Amino acid sequence: MTVIDTSQPPAGPARRVAEARPSLLLGEHSLCPGCGEPIALRLLLEVLQELDVVQRSIGVVGHGCYGSFVRIMDVDVLQCLHGRAPACATGIKRVRPDCVVFTLQGDGDMANEGLHEVLHAAARGEKITCIMLNNGVFGDTGGQLTATTVLGQRTKTSLAGRDAREHGYPIPVAELVAGLRGAAYVARGAVSTPGAVVQTKRMLTRAFETQLAGAGFSLVEILTMCPTGWFVPAREGPGYLGDSMERVYPLGELTT
Amino acid sequence: MTVIDTSQPPAGPARRVAEARPSLLLGEHSLCPGCGEPIALRLLLEVLQELDVVQRSIGVVGHGCYGSFVRIMDVDVLQCLHGRAPACATGIKRVRPDCVVFTLQGDGDMANEGLHEVLHAAARGEKITCIMLNNGVFGDTGGQLTATTVLGQRTKTSLAGRDAREHGYPIPVAELVAGLRGAAYVARGAVSTPGAVVQTKRMLTRAFETQLAGAGFSLVEILTMCPTGWFVPAREGPGYLGDSMERVYPLGELTT
Amino acid sequence: MTLELLEGSEAIAASAIAAGCRFFAGYPMSPFTGLLESMSRLLPAAGGVCLNAASEIEGVNMALGAAAAGARAATGSCGQGIALMQETIAEAALNETPLVVFNMARNQQDYFQATRGGGWGDYRTITLAPKNIPEAVEHAQLAFHLADKHRAPVIFYGDPLLAQTRVGVEIRPLDFGPLPPKDWALDGTRSGTGKSRQIWTWAMGKATQPGPGPDRHWKAIAAKFDAIAEVEARHEQRYVEDAETLVVAFGTAATFVEYVVEELRADGHRIGWFRPVTLWPFPGAALAQATAGTRRVLVFELNAGQMLDDVLIHAADRSAVHFIGGVSIAESGLAFGELMDAPVIRDRILAALGRETRS
Amino acid sequence: MTLELLEGSEAIAASAIAAGCRFFAGYPMSPFTGLLESMSRLLPAAGGVCLNAASEIEGVNMALGAAAAGARAATGSCGQGIALMQETIAEAALNETPLVVFNMARNQQDYFQATRGGGWGDYRTITLAPKNIPEAVEHAQLAFHLADKHRAPVIFYGDPLLAQTRVGVEIRPLDFGPLPPKDWALDGTRSGTGKSRQIWTWAMGKATQPGPGPDRHWKAIAAKFDAIAEVEARHEQRYVEDAETLVVAFGTAATFVEYVVEELRADGHRIGWFRPVTLWPFPGAALAQATAGTRRVLVFELNAGQMLDDVLIHAADRSAVHFIGGVSIAESGLAFGELMDAPVIRDRILAALGRETRS
Amino acid sequence: MERELVVTGIGGQGIQLLAKTLALAATREGRYAMLSADYGGEMRGGPSKASVVIGDGPLRALPVLASAWSAIVAHHRFSEPVLARLRPGGPVIVNRPLVDPASLPHMTVYDVDAAAVAAAADAPHAIGFVLLGAYNAVTRLVAPESLVSAMEEVLPPYRKQYAEANARALAAGADAVRPQLERAGEVVA
Amino acid sequence: MERELVVTGIGGQGIQLLAKTLALAATREGRYAMLSADYGGEMRGGPSKASVVIGDGPLRALPVLASAWSAIVAHHRFSEPVLARLRPGGPVIVNRPLVDPASLPHMTVYDVDAAAVAAAADAPHAIGFVLLGAYNAVTRLVAPESLVSAMEEVLPPYRKQYAEANARALAAGADAVRPQLERAGEVVA
Amino acid sequence: MSKRDSSGRRQTRGTVVIDKDRCKGCELCVAACPPRVLVMSTEVNAMGYRYPQLLAGCTGCTACQLVCPDFVFSVYRFTPAPGRAAA
Amino acid sequence: MSKRDSSGRRQTRGTVVIDKDRCKGCELCVAACPPRVLVMSTEVNAMGYRYPQLLAGCTGCTACQLVCPDFVFSVYRFTPAPGRAAA
């Protein structure tokens, strides 16, 4: 089997149908092989571009592996305290109502430390878009149990697997938020398969459109692979995500 | 119309069918005329007595007008920080699993400052019973808007009435908690009518039975009158509660 | 000049708005509640936003967000509520957001809380401690000026008497001089230009324009606070020239001390007073000078002895320093106790005058 | 004696458990995470409970609850996480709950946070700052003893080197003497007897047995901390007798200073060192004595100058005090920077020796 | 010159409204005023006290008065600590029969049966304003018209309908004390 | 007596496991050991370094070594600051050809082609253990058997199957350096 | 046995003890009493509040006790043959 | 126009540019590629990772680009008549 030269664009007539890097990307990330978070970043940056809102976009980024995206996204960013992004975003949006304001958080950031902030922002119907990268662990600190860790999952602080009697049940953040009247758009996507990636991008687009329409709060929860925190080889990430997380966290839109 | 002498028990043969004061009450409260919170206190104390768990009961009380009940309830009590009662109760229950541990909180305490703590305790399925006295305002600080204030309600920080665009929508705590798998018993009662009082007492009984059975977390949200914070005469409290709060917060059991 | 009879809280709120405050978020707590209520009433009319935060942590982060977006923004609380804000106040110091915090304290027991951080890392908070409502009205504006000037959080340290007493005051915008432009504020306009902005305690910068990183950034922050300490210390003093005894007090307590000192001077005592107007930076050099010729330095504060540390660090002769304050709380826990009273203070000073200076 | 090669975090966890710690709740944060993981692994086997708190605030309140119920209970974190706990740490001090807090700090920048409260009200926290892992193992047990002895929160001030270095250590229960019974602990047995218990910062008591109320209670708390300050200050010193120069440092930094001082003495310098083992109570009297005959007091700490305050308050001659520390952070922000290094410290000390003492 | 007034009574007597009215009246006259309130949440029957200081320039008085020139004693119950701070000789309005005029031997006491006067003026709830009317008639700290308009201003919207009755109470209080004033030859102010 | 070893290489070379094995071996022999690691999360290709101190009594060495007696240089990339702290004359094992033995003129250098030795021992991934085997052959800090059992102990459960290959690597490393040792007449330890 | 007396009133089948000095006059009991046999006093109690007084016709239903926030009511039901209470 | 060539393979209708030195070897692209025309190299790149190589049969479907966390792929579709790529 001959390997095709892929170091150059094709010589013959061809049309580029997908670019490797979103134009708002400023440099390399240093996340683990097979991590799902950079995929979500790409979608976010593409959507901002496609909606033509870049030059009025402000991001608020929490603490997790995605925190390092602050260095590589060409967007005005407040790197805020762990869990508090929706509160900071509220302050920003209220004094700059014409801006498009979003948060980028993890499950640890949003479902653990910051559950209070996201629920209150949602209940208030703040016109912001919150994005939660849910990998079911604190990736950045080495893979401990979060509020979204699924039952049975082994983490560094649930060595024998998450046990409901000991550690309780996972919290479905998107469902909780969808139960609040201020939440205008809530959806859950994933980045584990090409189809899910396409669907998730559509969700992000709708979420931002909701904000632009002034309709209320929007949330997109995105299931992302964390092979490191799951202690599985990178290539097994998507499968693990589908077998464990997706069963507990079904994909789709939760608002109508 | 002759007024009957009611200063003494009846001279003739009669059976006392209701005692004024629960036996666990140590003294007078100084809450406002027409306040609903003391009624809830009476129910709580009666239920502890009737379930015969008094001498293994520990309460954790938050910050609100009910905070002064700490002085008059003959129960071991930790008066804890605003909003943190479910966390403290968790610590107590985990090291004293044989005790009956409950929290007494308000809407300000539980839905505002402490939403995080109650939701996580519920998700963990902690075997504690949380009681939220929901009067839709911060009573103790003079009647400001809380997360449960209903739309249109005037408070000292929503002078023109709660406006969804400005202040967002009220948070239905019982519904949120009921959406978590660790919550074994969730109900909403009220103390505005004799019937509601009877029903609420039954809810409290079931909630504690749930704890005794080790089945998981239990919550009873109790709608209480706050004529002072609502700026209505005391006698109009129950009517206001029925007309405004009960429409947003239907009474009943939310788990099955 | 037309005076309005305003409750302290209301006067402070109106003054903050006159200074251009356009965002406020707070959570009720006595005696801060009045300020929140006033803001919620007055701000919308001024084109601003006042939010009922769902907690102190939410409130301070909302305000931080608004300040990061360039607005004059504030929050407030007291005691426990301020304790909850410590992480964020430290963050504002370290990421250089000009946040104003109105600490309408229940008492003077939170001097350490205000002046020693208690958040995390090496930072300080400029802390203004007005002695009465007219000064509080001034400080409500000065706080925003200093915050913008230094891109640093500023704490306004009030108390129940400042919050709840009503006096005739005049509110008008004060001019403290020019300020640098807020070209660092996030507004989205630079997104996508390759020069997007960033507010980040770790100061890593963007890949295309690396920042100093935490080591250099935090050193620079520490140096900035050293520089602020050089220029922003404020104090007031009286009768220092001939005072054998100097009484040091802050905030409302200083007003009481001043009153008593006047009485004692009328009785022939060679006594004076010294008041740090800024608790941080503490006017140490001024105190050193003021105490150079005194025999006794009496420290009066309604707590177990907190400003005492700063007096001990700076007084010309440490052995001349005596503590005459103490914890004193109203039965409710929400206001000053009986020590905040001129006759009581007078007795304590006289008792100290009676004792000889120990070394 | 059999040594086990344990990571500091693991050794501290094992030691705490050996001391009877039976409840732990924490939230990950480097470099505290290792302690949490060790606790989560070791505690259940010892019949205890380790909970994955959903936040630092939840964690510290869980621990407070467990301690109020009579268990030896602890939490931990660092920096920002400890900042979030300040309200509760103050509460534990004021309602007299023996809570232990393991601050596995990223650096030495949180000295004020540990020693000046920053919560609210007049309280202090006994703070142990071990210099190396063997001492950390001892302090992990001493912390619980002191907490129970005084019914007060105790902070263990660790750092990345203590957390992450592995050394051979031996873990066995230590005996620090008898303790009063925990008859105040909530267990429900007195409910309904008319003598039910109460833990309450406002100390209002029950209607049938009124408590002192906040004024008297908080005065008593302040007096208790004064009494603790008298008896619990600990320090270590060397070469004080003939030292012209005394270097003051705490925690791991003191180990480095000790190392360098030994080298310098070998080179013939008349130099010694002083280490506060408890940051609060600060061993002020001992420092005053130790510095009575020295020409220079050098303060070395990896921050902008925090312990410096305490040294200035207590050193025999304030004008002899010089700061030779500074902010120094690893690029990651999670560990010490290049100042935590013997050759660098040596250079700073030598430079200070070269300068003449300014007054 | 600064003039201090302390008012002491119990919740429900209108102590706070009275004090606020006086302070506002002085302010509207362009003078400096300070009003300190101290009440346990206005619990009915609980302590209610207030102090007002009025002066022509920036005030020297402390928010916790070291001493006071004058007083209105609406109820004796919690009055003791307040009255202990009065400087001898100053004017005091006492609410007869709840307060015994003889209990203040060192002061210039005027007594008014506020409940009766209020009832007679067809303003039965305006006990506080009766006392204030009397006080101002004695001390002449502000013009009577200033009091009336300040009273109207301080009334919350839902109580505006009481304005006229309150105005009658202010006037009736002044009238009630006038005979004593004339007897004393207007010693004060 | 205290002996310090610094190990420097890049992520993926097994630096941490090597250092931990040595420290554990010494501990199991009843001696005092200290192990400090400093690695950027073990990123492949990123810096990885560790230091081990072994002594017969409580250790005096600092967790950030002021100077070190010996070194293992598995990769030259991030080695400079580490090597700058070596005390002249001490033993250094270098991983040829990634590291040039001539780059350490003041040290007693032993060179091992760890990749080749590991491959030859049928333990291609055990580069770190080859270097450790060589190091211990030179320094004799612990008994070879101690190394083997410590290595077995430090392996995580899911890697236990590599124990035998690692043992071969340790032995092969020792063998590989022996000729140089004999040449030098066993100057060290 | 008819439940109403000749005037169409419900029979008095119970009574209450009213601890009137604890009452804060909120009138919740008055509204809650099914036969409406509680009326507020014109006098005030020691705390200055008007308080409920009982007319004939109490059924001993306990509604007043259930809703009273100040624990004023004890409720009794007559045991053998009630109906002789003052009308 | 048949979508499969004579060997039963899908026709090559597109191609990709693989920025191989950015690859971290996670193999997500390999699993995601519908015609399975990506295979991992045996060599390693500058960072030490094996990386994907393209065989014939790419459809230009963009799946690889969608799932690659390291932004390695640009995808092209041949415009007039593809199918002449090396087999």
Ligand SMILES: Cc1ncc(C[n+]2csc(CCOP(=O)(O)OP(=O)(O)O)c2C)c(N)n1
């Ligand atoms: C107050 C506070 N507590 C703890 C931390 C430590 N911390 C940093 S990142 C992180 C984990 C974040 O997890 P998640 O949001 O799920 O992101 P991931 O790394 O999994 O992408 C934690 C706990 C912190 N920075 N601040």
Ligand SMILES: Cc1ncc(C[n+]2csc(CCOP(=O)(O)OP(=O)(O)O)c2C)c(N)n1
């Ligand atoms: C951290 C903190 N913030 C604010 C307060 C002030 N505070 C005391 S009680 C209270 C209101 C409580 O409202 P809720 O729980 O609804 O009780 P209610 O008084 O309405 O019964 C507040 C905000 C506090 N004690 N602690």
Ligand code: SF4
């Ligand atoms: S630890 Fe998990 S979330 Fe973090 S970069 Fe690695 S794979 Fe991604």
Ligand code: SF4
């Ligand atoms: S303010 Fe409201 S909740 Fe508080 S005692 Fe009064 S009525 Fe009850």
Ligand code: SF4
């Ligand atoms: S018991 Fe029933 S009928 Fe009798 S007074 Fe009470 S509410 Fe009325």
Ligand code: SF4
């Ligand atoms: S319900 Fe109770 S407090 Fe209210 S009026 Fe009736 S008896 Fe009095």
Ligand code: SF4
């Ligand atoms: S574009 Fe589609 S067919 Fe081509 S290599 Fe990528 S995934 Fe495979």
Ligand code: SF4
């Ligand atoms: S998905 Fe990207 S990083 Fe992963 S192997 Fe393929 S090209 Fe490399």
Ligand SMILES: [Mg+2]
């Ligand atoms: Mg995560």
Ligand SMILES: [Mg+2]
């Ligand atoms: Mg409430």
